[in-house]
Amino acid sequence: MSDLVKKIQEHYGEYITHTKEFRGEHTVVFKKESVKAIMQYCRDHLDLVMLLDICSVDHESIDPRFEVVYELSTLNNSHHIRIKVPVSEDEEVDTVSHLWATADWHEREIYDMMGIRFTDHPNLKRILMWEGYPYHPLRKEFPLAGKPTEMPDVAFTGVAPMEGGPFVTSSTATDTVSAEPRAKGES
Amino acid sequence: MVSPTSEQETNPEVSSGKTDQKDFVYDSKVEGNIIFTRVDSAINWMRKNSLWPMPMGLACCAIELMATASARFDISRFGAEVMRFSPRQADVMIVSGTVTYKMALAVKRVWDQMPEPKWCIAMGACASSGGMYRSYATLQGIDRLIPVDVYISGCPPRPEALIEGLLRLQREIDKEESTKGLKAEPKEEVVKGLAI
Numbered sequence: 001m002s003d004l005v006k007k008i009q010e011h012y013g014e015y016i017t018h019t020k021e022f023r024g025e026h027t028v029v030f031k032k033e034s035v036k037a038i039m040q041y042c043r044d045h046l047d048l049v050m051l052l053d054i055c056s057v058d059h060e061s062i063d064p065r066f067e068v069v070y071e072l073s074t075l076n077n078s079h080h081i082r083i084k085v086p087v088s089e090d091e092e093v094d095t096v097s098h099l100w101a102t103a104d105w106h107e108r109e110i111y112d113m114m115g116i117r118f119t120d121h122p123n124l125k126r127i128l129m130w131e132g133y134p135y136h137p138l139r140k141e142f143p144l145a146g147k148p149t150e151m152p153d154v155a156f157t158g159v160a161p162m163e164g165g166p167f168v169t170s171s172t173a174t175d176t177v178s179a180e181p182r183a184k185g186e187s
Numbered sequence: 188m189v190s191p192t193s194e195q196e197t198n199p200e201v202s203s204g205k206t207d208q209k210d211f212v213y214d215s216k217v218e219g220n221i222i223f224t225r226v227d228s229a230i231n232w233m234r235k236n237s238l239w240p241m242p243m244g245l246a247c248c249a250i251e252l253m254a255t256a257s258a259r260f261d262i263s264r265f266g267a268e269v270m271r272f273s274p275r276q277a278d279v280m281i282v283s284g285t286v287t288y289k290m291a292l293a294v295k296r297v298w299d300q301m302p303e304p305k306w307c308i309a310m311g312a313c314a315s316s317g318g319m320y321r322s323y324a325t326l327q328g329i330d331r332l333i334p335v336d337v338y339i340s341g342c343p344p345r346p347e348a349l350i351e352g353l354l355r356l357q358r359e360i361d362k363e364e365s366t367k368g369l370k371a372e373p374k375e376e377v378v379k380g381l382a383i
Contacts, residue, residue, distance in 0.1 A: 130289055137323045142323070144321070144322060144323065145323065146323025147323070153292070154292070155289055157288045157323060157324075158288075158326070158331075160320075160323070160325070160327055
């Protein structure tokens with residue numbers, strides 16, 4: 001176990017759900033209530049001053065449904081740590097945009113694409129799609145072909161033809177064979 | 188139809204097979220600096236050799252479009268080097284790149300601002316059909332919004348392909364009946380093709 005994970009565990013052990021190491025990459029899974037405090041601690045005391053990315057995962061049928069993933073790194077010796085926060089569909093996550101300015105747009109993208117809201121975000125509106133677009137297109141239940149929408153004088157969307165495709169994986173597959181990308185009847 | 192023998196005597200250039208369209212008739216021995224032609228042909232000749240493009244560069248195809256304008260490929264050999272970033276001064280819109288739904292109505296608006304007569308070249312797979320972007324975010328071909336005269340395949344097309352597309356467009360312009368009204372409405376077959 002890396003020193004970073006050890007230190008986090010000493011201070012915030014009660015919030016940690018579990019930790020994982022895979023090929024030298026350390027992942028810590030937290031309860032979402034602790035995000036603000038832990039991220040502040042990582043930045044100020046563990047020298048993890050760079051937020052590389054925030055992304056999110058949609059597990060569809062698993063509860064809690066979503067997971068927000070933070071990638072943190074140090075600047076001087078390239079230590080890296082991944083922090084995951086499970087969040088269910090009706091919950092919000094605290095913003096970290098007051099700690100890292102870059103988190104502002106990352107969180108907006110997550111809100112736009114996945115529909116996870118961030119508490120106290122200074123400007124939580126869509127960043128890629130236009131204001132008024134009714135869906136969050138990277139959610140698992142959203143068809144790759146899109147859905148028809150219409151906003152006069154702003155934008156419209158249609159449904160893309162999907163002959164023979166798209167080839168998608170299943171999030172509920174139990175083994176690698178059934179998880180192979182396959183064409184659904186309609187998507 | 189003029190008999191071959193009589194035409195050979197008066198007009199050797201036309202009958203020698205250099206041009207079978209007979210857009211103009213010229214006899215240097217008797218006519219001096221006068222050329223007889225149809226108004227349509229004269230207008231088309233002027234239009235097709237001075238196409239001012241509106242470079243609607245949206246993605247990587249725009250890089251090839253820029254290369255086409257540069258010295259190595261030199262689109263000015265065909266009279267289309269005057270890229271106009273104001274739609275008011277442009278004749279042909281070259282839609283080069285992926286048209287997202289977010290951008291689609293902006294492209295349409297620029298097209299509407301171009302004065303008649305105007306033409307459209309869909310450059311590359313994305314502009315023609317959405318290309319590899321079969322997705323919620325991409326318009327599946329610019330012809331769903333504006334009438335397209337020439338489609339160019341490729342991802343992205345080579346500059347030579349764009350020049351070939353331009354020459355095809357010039358040939359199409361040559362066939363137009365310029366004096367018979369303007370091309371205000373999209374052609375019926377184009378509109379029919381939009382039905383999903």
